[in-house]
Amino acid sequence: MRKFKPYGLIALLLASIAFPIAFPSPAITTIAFFTLLYAAAATAWNIFAGYTGYIALGHAAYVGIGSYAMAIFCKDWNLQGGYLPFVLIPLAGIVAALVSIPMGWIALRTRKHTFVVVTIAMFFVFQLMAFNLRGLTNGSVGMTLPIPTDWSGAFFNFPFYYVALAILLVALGHSWWIRHSKYGLGLLAIRDDEERARGLGVKTGQFKLTAFVISAFYVGMVGALHAYFIESLYPAFAFDPLFDLVIALMCFLGGLGTLSGPILGAIILEPTQQYFTMRFSQNGYYLIIYGAMFLAIILFLPDGILPTLSRWLAKRQSSGTVRDGEDSDSVQVQAPSPNAEGVTR
């Protein structure tokens, strides 16, 4: 388990708080906002997929549900644009989480590839519902959310940026806490050998479902904030099939199942995507580049940046200590154990 390093984190936190003040241009803060939003979503997805090893590709459904919950709340309660809608974000997250309970319960009866396919199918069911439950969602006509009219163009991104940062921090704190809890250990055990974990008393069904619902909650909040930012909702965009590929790619790039890997992935990929979208949006080149990156990661960095890096560092460190002739018993079997067998394969 990695040690807690508060200084680096505090510096990062201060930097992320100061960022929009240092770079107030709306073009930059928009990219920063989306980066934080995706970092939060990837962190949340990682709590489930990274820790349990179940690759869910239908979390975009909970983005959509969070978005529509937000829009419907604002409409029904006649909310004006301003700070008030932000308060509703956790509520939208709860709606997404509630919907995810039966969905997770069903999907988690299956494993591996079947699970992936089931989650994708569930996603499309929800997208279809958004098109067809016109009384609730207005169908393909879409919905609008209140616009904060008294915020100037220069100021507009600031509240969104900080709310996104807040969601990310809470999700990250939650993820850290899970990683260091008995519960998290159970999830990681499920990832390595589910049957064996079950045989050792881990309540695998409960554990997986809870993680699924937790991640749906945060992803729902991300959807709600996103909806409020773009101010309008259409089924095809609120329920975006690319979303899962993007956050999965972020997690794989940074390091699936690590604490900060998803954030690193988001920091690398989201600004890149925004840049490509701005430059080549008309011809969809960025999708080709994305596909190429996915291939490159799977081929050359299958474990992601952070695990590869930490393994490389560990290797360097251990070869260093062997040279020093110190601490070498840390990798040797102690007496009276028979150490005739090699330590590593």
Add this chain to the structure above:
Amino acid sequence: MSYLEANGVRKAFGGVQALDGCSISVEKGSMTGLIGPNGSGKTTLFNVMTGYETVDDGDVRFDGTPIQNMSPDQVFALGIGRTFQLTRVFSRLTVLENMHVAVQRTGIRALFGRWSSSREQERALELLEFVGIIGLKDLPAGNLSYGQKKLLEFAYILIAEPKVILLDEPAGGVNPTMISYLSDRIRELNKMGVTFLIVEHNMEFVMSLCDRVMVMDHGTRIGDGSPDEVRNNPAVLDAYLGA
């Protein structure tokens, strides 16, 4: 009534009758061996007794409680631990983390507790010391050698303080020094009151360790007695040497 028993258990996989009315019994505090040729149903019997497979017919009882319909976690919670023929450790967790998987908590602490309390940590280190792999505690379990994985699997079962331990070929693929080391540990635990049921092909290992040996063939028990009795039982010789 025996401490752990299977009565007339039947289990088929498609056309293969893996267990055909098999009955065995294990006395409390004993070390019982279970031998038989390949494919005689030993591992299937283990799976049935630990909740990994359901029975088609018959029942399994532990201390009088029927357990044939329980799930693996429920059986484990009752106090029956097992190891696997092909060792199963959590390869991406460290050795020490592996030790803590088996200590599950109930109630609110299950969700809100740190992954180990200091008392559990102490116990985990003690057990790693006991099986002799304490020096490897921070390595990913996947980096261990086969024999070391066997020791780890053995240790992480002990942390839950099971009353009965089912060992599936503990000596398979392990060097002789390690085998005698392992038998010493098993004897020590048995003295403390742990009951053992051991499946093993290494006859020397079984005969030296167990006070009673049961022999299986074609999914049913064909012999039962002290190591010497079993060694001279014609049906057993038949099953092993072919008639």
